[in-house]
Amino acid sequence: MLKIENLHVSYGGIRALRGISLEVPDGKIVTLIGANGAGKSTTLRTISGLVKADSGSISYDGEELLGMPIYKILEKGIAMVPEGRRVFTNLTVRENLKIGAYLRNDKAQIEKDLDWVYELFPRLKERDWQLAGTLSGGEQQMLAVARALMSKPKLIMMDEPSLGLAPLVVKGIFDIIRQINDQGVTVLLIEQNANMALKIADYAYVLETGLIGLTGTGRELLVNEDVKRAYLGS
Amino acid sequence: MDALKTTLPYIISGISVGGQYALIAIGYTMVYGILRLINFAHGDVFMVAGLMMVYLAASLPLYLAIPLVILLTVALGFTIERVAYKPLRTAPRMSVMISAIGVSYLLQNLALYITGGLNKNYPAIPWISDRISIFGMETSRVTVITPFLTIILVAALVQLINHTKIGMAMRAVSRDFETSQLMGIQINRVISATFIIGTFLAAVGSILFFTNYPGVVPTSGAMPGLKAFVAAVFGGIGSIPGAVIGAFIIGIAESVIKGLDTILIVNGAIDEQIGLATFSDAFTFVLLIIILVFKPTGLFGEKSTDKV
Ligand SMILES: Nc1ncnc2c1ncn2[C@@H]1O[C@H](COP(=O)(O)OP(=O)(O)OP(=O)(O)O)[C@@H](O)[C@H]1O
Ligand SMILES: [Mg+2]
Numbered sequence: 001m002l003k004i005e006n007l008h009v010s011y012g013g014i015r016a017l018r019g020i021s022l023e024v025p026d027g028k029i030v031t032l033i034g035a036n037g038a039g040k041s042t043t044l045r046t047i048s049g050l051v052k053a054d055s056g057s058i059s060y061d062g063e064e065l066l067g068m069p070i071y072k073i074l075e076k077g078i079a080m081v082p083e084g085r086r087v088f089t090n091l092t093v094r095e096n097l098k099i100g101a102y103l104r105n106d107k108a109q110i111e112k113d114l115d116w117v118y119e120l121f122p123r124l125k126e127r128d129w130q131l132a133g134t135l136s137g138g139e140q141q142m143l144a145v146a147r148a149l150m151s152k153p154k155l156i157m158m159d160e161p162s163l164g165l166a167p168l169v170v171k172g173i174f175d176i177i178r179q180i181n182d183q184g185v186t187v188l189l190i191e192q193n194a195n196m197a198l199k200i201a202d203y204a205y206v207l208e209t210g211l212i213g214l215t216g217t218g219r220e221l222l223v224n225e226d227v228k229r230a231y232l233g234s
Numbered sequence: 235m236d237a238l239k240t241t242l243p244y245i246i247s248g249i250s251v252g253g254q255y256a257l258i259a260i261g262y263t264m265v266y267g268i269l270r271l272i273n274f275a276h277g278d279v280f281m282v283a284g285l286m287m288v289y290l291a292a293s294l295p296l297y298l299a300i301p302l303v304i305l306l307t308v309a310l311g312f313t314i315e316r317v318a319y320k321p322l323r324t325a326p327r328m329s330v331m332i333s334a335i336g337v338s339y340l341l342q343n344l345a346l347y348i349t350g351g352l353n354k355n356y357p358a359i360p361w362i363s364d365r366i367s368i369f370g371m372e373t374s375r376v377t378v379i380t381p382f383l384t385i386i387l388v389a390a391l392v393q394l395i396n397h398t399k400i401g402m403a404m405r406a407v408s409r410d411f412e413t414s415q416l417m418g419i420q421i422n423r424v425i426s427a428t429f430i431i432g433t434f435l436a437a438v439g440s441i442l443f444f445t446n447y448p449g450v451v452p453t454s455g456a457m458p459g460l461k462a463f464v465a466a467v468f469g470g471i472g473s474i475p476g477a478v479i480g481a482f483i484i485g486i487a488e489s490v491i492k493g494l495d496t497i498l499i500v501n502g503a504i505d506e507q508i509g510l511a512t513f514s515d516a517f518t519f520v521l522l523i524i525i526l527v528f529k530p531t532g533l534f535g536e537k538s539t540d541k542v
Binding site for chain 2: 080
């Protein structure tokens with residue numbers, strides 16, 4: 001289980017997180033929703049080690065992650081799909097996937113996992129040798145998810161995986177999230193599309209300018225009047 | 235036929251010089267590719283490699299001195315990066331650039347202190363400095379060896395970059411530091427590897443280069459360094475094939491200009507030496523200005539060198 005306690009993060013003078021606490025139990029889908037600038041990405045970036053925290057604690061299976069180098073956190077089984085795809089445009093699709101498995105040395109199993117992600121994303125398989133820069137936005141997003149899966153994570157964090165995608169592709173991405181979760185991978189999901197995120201999530205947290213507002217199961221928040229007004233546009 | 239016969243030796247020696255520039259230019263272009271840093275100290279590291287050879291060969295047999303020079307040069311490149319550039323990883327690019335200029339002067343001043351500014355004779359390396367005669371031109375064997383050795387090393391490097399794990403990591407890091415880290419890549423290691431490769435090639439280049447020159451002085455690295463830098467810009471900084479092709483073009487052009495008087499006299503175009511050789515260095519810099527004005531991205535450069 002991933003457990004965040006009283007986490008404070010700031011950029012210079014800007015206090016992005018002002019003492020948040022949350023839990024991501026194993027095998028669940030947890031979503032983090034909130035307005036632009038609420039601190040969602042900051043939360044994920046701090047968990048992955050990209051951003052340093054001021055104070056608080058992030059533990060995974062009882063082990064403190066704060067202060068751990070980024071690659072160690074990945075080694076613990078926490079992978080991230082960053083905001084804005086960030087595929088390596090100068091590498092081929094296959095290389096992007098291989099680099100996702102950078103820390104692994106089990107060659108034979110890596111090949112098998114390549115087949116596994118290609119099964120999840122047949123479009124990528126067809127584009128195996130293409131440079132990632134030549135993929136469409138949706139394909140790049142698939143690649144970013146597939147790349148993170150190649151590290152064989154126990155917990156995958158996704159920062160707005162559906163951003164800028166056509167509705168049908170968004171549905172595809174959510175189907176994949178469910179499939180990944182069914183295979184035992186824990187998911188921490190950030191979404192602008194609160195409606196879909198809450199439908200898929202076991203638990204949800206609402207972030208409001210650096211603080212946790214509401215929490216509850218996805219279903220509870222989906223019918224919550226405040227959430228409806230602020231995030232579901234009704 | 236006569237024209238060809240007089241021009242050919244200059245072209246051959248130009249190819250050789252080009253190969254030496256190429257070995258230096260790769261260091262510039264790789265470091266730029268990964269850090270967006272023009273490593274001004276690179277030419278001076280090349281000079282230090284020359285000096286180390288002078289001192290080491292004085293007390294050690296060459297079969298020990300040569301590998302030791304290469305090893306120590308690599309260690310120097312590695313140390314410079316760790317001490318002068320790494321602490322500035324998140325600083326503005328200009329600060330790193332200034333640090334590089336500082337290292338450049340530091341190395342020159344240290345060399346001045348150690349040599350007293352005197353020319354230090356470069357040791358003759360048997361076999362490669364042997365005199366031979368090709369196409370009627372008296373030269374040393376290194377002239378012939380250089381282009382082949384350069385091509386072998388470049389081919390090995392391209393193989394490394396395109397087909398190994400560390401090569402893939404280098405390409406990833408050159409594109410996006412942060413995402414590379416998310417893949418578990420330790421970028422400092424990859425950056426160190428880049429400096430190690432760059433200085434290794436410069437060390438090999440220095441052995442080939444100085445063999446053809448009477449000696450080493452503290453400013454010996456400046457001119458070849460600058461020319462290799464222009465070659466890297468010409469080829470499109472960040473591109474390895476670009477740097478190599480740029481270096482060969484500059485080497486050949488420079489050498490042909492050096493012999494232009496003779497070539498023209500043989501062809502009956504002019505009657506006596508008119509001193510065109512003076513312009514051989516100037517040519518490189520005219521080329522630099524032309525590229526920067528008309529095609530700043532060089533032959534093979536990417537349109538935007540900024541990170542996505
Ligand atoms: N590198 C940075 N330097 C300075 N301030 C930053 C930086 N990154 C984020 N911030 C600030 O921290 C706050 C939280 O940003 P964050 O990116 O976590 O928001 P978010 O919830 O992911 O928003 P969005 O939905 O727009 O992606 C914002 O006020 C933002 O301006
Ligand atoms: Mg965000």
